[in-house]
Amino acid sequence: MHIPDIIIAIDGYSSTGKSTFAKKIAAELSFLYLDSGALYRGVTLYAIENGLISQSGEIDRPALDRALPELDIHFEYKEGGSRTYLGERCIEKEIRSLPVSGKVSPISAVPEVRSYVDRKLREFGKKKGVVMDGRDIGTTVFPEAELKIFMTADPVIRAQRRLDELNGKGEEATLEEVLRNLEERDFIDSHREVSPLTKADDAVVLDNSHMSMDDQMEWFKDIIRKRFEKA
Numbered sequence: 001m002h003i004p005d006i007i008i009a010i011d012g013y014s015s016t017g018k019s020t021f022a023k024k025i026a027a028e029l030s031f032l033y034l035d036s037g038a039l040y041r042g043v044t045l046y047a048i049e050n051g052l053i054s055q056s057g058e059i060d061r062p063a064l065d066r067a068l069p070e071l072d073i074h075f076e077y078k079e080g081g082s083r084t085y086l087g088e089r090c091i092e093k094e095i096r097s098l099p100v101s102g103k104v105s106p107i108s109a110v111p112e113v114r115s116y117v118d119r120k121l122r123e124f125g126k127k128k129g130v131v132m133d134g135r136d137i138g139t140t141v142f143p144e145a146e147l148k149i150f151m152t153a154d155p156v157i158r159a160q161r162r163l164d165e166l167n168g169k170g171e172e173a174t175l176e177e178v179l180r181n182l183e184e185r186d187f188i189d190s191h192r193e194v195s196p197l198t199k200a201d202d203a204v205v206l207d208n209s210h211m212s213m214d215d216q217m218e219w220f221k222d223i224i225r226k227r228f229e230k231a
């Protein structure tokens with residue numbers, strides 16, 4: 001499939017399969033994939049490891065503000081996939097763990113953290129031909145994105161998917177725990193003051209509760225054909 005170098009923004013609730021879908025699209029179009037959640041997760045891992053967020057979720061805001069300008073979180077692209085790095089250290093595995101998932105929403109609600117991540121994303125996005133996934137890409141980071149997709153799915157189906165993913169990585173959790181974490185994150189993400197999770201007016205909705213990845217790619221290709229391919 002060949003289309004002009006555009007920005008594709010994929011937003012939506014946690015565990016709707018945004019990143020899997022975004023990676024597939026990027027591979028299909030030979031676009032660059034950018035995972036904005038990985039940047040928020042990287043900041044969260046740094047905050048946990050440096051005692052900037054307590055067990056109960058209290059954040060040492062002044063210390064976090066001081067640390068942000070020096071924080072080097074970036075992506076490296078190897079063997080067709082992207083890996084998240086904190087300085088020289090690959091943090092791809094740690095940022096997907098339950099402790100990080102449990103603290104990422106309060107960290108990503110801090111305005112200074114959002115501007116840090118937005119700045120990085122806009123820098124990466126200067127090169128067009130990108131697929132970016134997150135919560136506010138189509139509303140705040142790239143409101144001018146040529147294609148915006150808003151993903152949603154039934155919460156129990158999402159929790160089961162996340163549980164399968166964690167189990168696949170050898171992490172123990174119950175469906176109730178994962179569902180609670182998802183619902184908490186959905187709530188914080190949709191109710192925070194700065195750039196809450198919300199569908200952009202011009203986004204197309206994809207509810208993939210009962211869709212396979214093949215179904216979703218067919219849905220996507222259909223949109224691309226209608227909007228961007230020359231007859």
Ligand code: DC
Binds near residue numbers: 014133
């Ligand atoms: O997509 P994810 O589950 O890896 O994202 C982790 C968290 O980061 C999510 O709970 C909310 C936050 N996030 C955000 O606030 N804005 C984005 N653009 C991407 C993620």
